[in-house]
Each structure stands twice: as structure tokens, then as C-alpha cells.
Amino acid sequence: MDDDTMRALAGRAYDDPFPWRFLTDLVEAGPRLGGSPGERRAADLVATAFEGAGADPEVLDFPIRRWKRGDAELAVRVKRDRGTVERSFEAIALPYSPPGDVRAPLTDAGHGTPDETDAADLAGTVALADTDSPGGGRYVHRMEKYGHAVEAGAEAFVFAHHEPGQLAPTGTLRFGHEGAVPAVGVSYETGEWLREYAGEGAEIRLRVDATTEDGVSHNTLGRLGPDTEEGVLVVGHHDAHDIAEGALDNGCGITTVATAARYLADVDLDSRVWVAGVGCEETGLLGASALAEHVDPDRVRAVVNVDGAGRHRDLRALTHGSDASREAAERLSERAGRPVHVEGTPHPYSDHWPFLQQGVPAIQLHSQPATGHERGRGWGHTSADTRDKADPRNLRDHALLTALLVADLAGRDVPRRDTDDLRAELEDAGAEPGMRAAGVWPDGWD
Incomplete structure (x- = not known):
């Protein structure tokens, strides 16, 4: 992209009304959990945006196991010398929790790391773990914590938010299929009570109503640029958890993709640029996996996964161990005169993964809060993920930066990742045990 084109796009982005209108239409489409009518409406909105960009979109359906949230109950019973305490707390079922009704002692597993899980002796109990990770260490994903608890013999799992605000967290337990034991999310405030009660020998009753059945989800795929054999894939997920509007996760991200396409x-x-909105990221990267069957990863020069961009003022680029991806992020920062915060450690928990594990270099575009690196999800995966948390300036700015990055990658030969090197990097980061517990360690790597 020459300097005149860049300046013209920057001027266009300065006061572009499209991103805010698109985000508004998206959150007004209704709950967008994988396979729901709201998620289909979101796919159609993305298709309309791609059509406006001349990307000749198609909406592609794919089969899923659709999970539907029912009611959940959590009650505590604690015997004391001065009497018995019986209390109920609000809780929400976690996606792909099976239905169940469990009565068992409550055990505090801290952050839910392997060491804490082993020390807690969870067999036959209800495991309690919070959403945070140990300071200074690797981010430990919810699926890993649940997997460790199940392996340790827990009868059920309680996931407590680590930040105050009476916000119960949600998030999937498995990639696309039911977990082994019931699981719920509870607020920080409830978690504080539960930790105290666990130390007093509390018994928990945890009940979950939920169903998992055959369903259909949808991806939207468009094409820009010349019809070359290889190209760059830009992807963002349009689904969201059904307890909120999903404005940040990933409404801002798919808005960034739709605007960048324009x-x-x-x-x-x-070279060719594929632009895609995918479904069912929140329930297991199912849309991205289906996309990898439709767009041959051998043809993808690089994948730009826009999951988290548009939320905060600065852009953050997760380069997943690729030197070429890191260099592209650094070039973007220098040319645009904008800070781009770069992280190199790979992870498998977003839509780049079906391509990265096959050797495609990846960049995940996220956001950097003004206060520094965000530990955890902030408002995401809670009922507070609403449009008022978004800022149209960030959407416009990150869409422009995404377009500049993609245009740069479309004009370069990007070396593929060696999957043996990728595996070694994940092992060095301590990710393998957690990925195995979560069920996401690739079969071919065993």
C-alpha cells in the first residue's frame, strides 16, 4: 500500500460511521451463542458488510452439537456448634456442562493449577477454582482447570470470578462436546463465601439443567484482491455468550474485520485476501475448524485472527512464535505511528489455532488497556459485556491498522511455522499438561 492510499484510508477512518452502526446492529440481533437464531442473524449481518465491500460473500453452514443453557442452583450447608447454616447463591451453567444434580463436600482448588489440584484432594468433592492465574506465571485457561479437576475425581466444578462486581463468569468447558461433570460460574462475592465455607467442611448441592443436541452454525466467507493461489486469511468470530450483548467479545473484533474489509x-x-466471520468460537473453535476444511491451510500465507481488537486504545499483537508475524507487527507500528504491543508465546484458545497447528503463521489482534496488560477477560464472559463499554474511536483505529497489516502481509512471502518448533514452544511455556487436560493437544503430536 503506497503512502497516498494509506493517508486516504486514514482520512476515511477518522469519522467513519460504519463501525458503530455495525456493532449496534450486531448486539441488537439478540443472543448469539453457537447455533442460535441470533448467531445466524449475525452471520447475515457480516455477509451484508462483506457484500458492501465487494467481497462476494457466501454463508456456509456446518453441523455442531448445540448446547442450550437451562437453570442452575447452588446451595451450601455448613454445620457449626452454634447451628447449621443453609444458603443459596446465584450461579449460571457453563457451556457444555451436562445436566446433573450433585451433593458433595466443597473443596477449594485455588487457581485450579495442576499443583493446587493435586494438593486439594478433589476426589468425590465439588471443586472450586477462580478465574485468575498465579502471578507471574502462564495464563491458565478455564478448560484446563476443569480438565484437571475432572482428572482428579471431582464430582462437579464451580468457577468463581476473581474480580468484584457480582458478575458470574461463563465459558465453555470442552471443544464442541459435553463435559464429564456439571459446572457453574459464580461471582467473586459468592466465591469468597464459598472459600470460607469450604474451610468449615461445607456440603454443596449443585444442580444444572442443560441440553446438548444436533444443530447448525454458520460461517461467512468473502474474497478480496486477485485470484492468486496463496493469500492471507482475516478471521473474527461473530458468536458470543448468551448472557450478554457480546459487544466486546467479540463484537468489537468482528466489527474490526467488517470495517477493514471495506x-x-x-x-x-x-494477493488474495479471504475475509471471514465464523461461528461457535466460544463453544470450541468449531467455525474456524470448519473454515480450515473449506479454505485449504496450505494456501493460507498467514492468518490474522481479530479476537479482542477494538476494545482499548492500543493494539496488541500475539504473534505465536513467528518471527515474520512479529516483524509485521513492528512494521505496522512504525509506519502507522501507533503503539503495537507484541507478545510471542503461542496459545490454542482462539480461531487461529486450526491453522497455526498446521503450520500457518498467525497473528491474533487484541487490545492493550491503558493500565497495562489485562489479566483475565475484564467485562468479557459476563453479563457486563455491553455496548456502552466500547468506543467508536478504537473501532475505527483498529480497523485501519488491521487493513494496513493485511495489505502488508499480502505482498510478502511469510515462512511457515515448523510444527515441531511450535510444539517445543508450547512445552517450554508449560502449556502441554493443561492442553491435554483441556482435550486440545493435537492427536498427531502424541
């Missing part, structure tokens, strides 16, 4: 339509691209 900007890229005015760029003389050197």
Missing part, C-alpha cells in the same frame, strides 16, 4: 476493497492488493 478499507481493503480500495487497496491494490498483491
